[in-house]
Amino acid sequence: MKLILSDSDTRPQWKQQLSNSIVSVHKLLAILEINPSTLNLSEQANQQFSLRVPLPFVEKMTKGDPNDPLLLQVLPVLAEEEQSPGFSLDPLQEANANPVPGLIHKYKNRVLLIGAQTCAINCRYCFRRHFPYQENRIGSKDIESIIQYITQHTELDEVILSGGDPLANNDKTLNQLISQLNNIKHLKRLRIHTRLPVVIPARINQDLINWVNQSRLPITFVIHVNHPNEVDSALADAMAKLRATGNMVLNQSVILKGINDNAKTLIRLSEKLFEAGVMPYYLNVLDRVQGSAHFEVTEAEALQLIEQMMINTSGYLVPKLVRESAEIPYKMPIK
């Protein structure tokens, strides 16, 4: 399955792939040759948080399989309509730690910059699926306020560009932002949390490599892969380009029922990431966001899976099992 692109389109390949993303459930299922009547689809869930998935990610799914682990991450289903106790719109209460539009300051030494209003893919379990991105739209005035805030807070030594996906911005914008951050003397590191290279590997192009190479501050990339089928040769090539800049590439996953909640899958995921030059970093238990309860794996079950990983694979391939909480100013290891 290959993209059909206009010869006259001069945008970078990744931008073309981004705008050609599938946004229709029925079109997606037609591509995958799956009969919609065999699935518990929800129009309501789709209206609240619409389907969005780029074709390079669809190409990693198995045709004819309604239980494909990549498909289940993006398909709006009836289970999302259930109101489950303990699940809320803003489980990490980020709205309370939002001093300037576009900035979240909930950790002591680091701030999160909401680097874009959208993601390339809409993951059904995402804890920011109800985040008011419109209220956190960053204009040039907001960037000034953000830079001023970071400059005034000398206790900060790291800035994390986070989701919406920061790499959804064009390279010129990112280059300007990174240059401004580079000028803040007390900063020592940058981090970029992104799923874009996983769903559109062409995002790691020469323009991106150029601004990464120019940065005074080391940039750690934390990609987000949940299942070994997401790691293919195109992703491995993209990771090789990133690693050639001398920066670190880590992965974080979310443990998801019916997708990666068994030790064999998690070990295979770690092995494939390692082969692609990416170190497993965090395995997050689900943030309890409304509409995602059907994905939840209990902490006790997750701990058993980690134990199975420790028995059956090398220690450095076992990610840290963590959960996030609005009350705790760091990711809490689960033991």
Ligand code: SF4
């Ligand atoms: S922020 Fe990450 S998990 Fe959430 S929708 Fe975007 S890519 Fe998916």
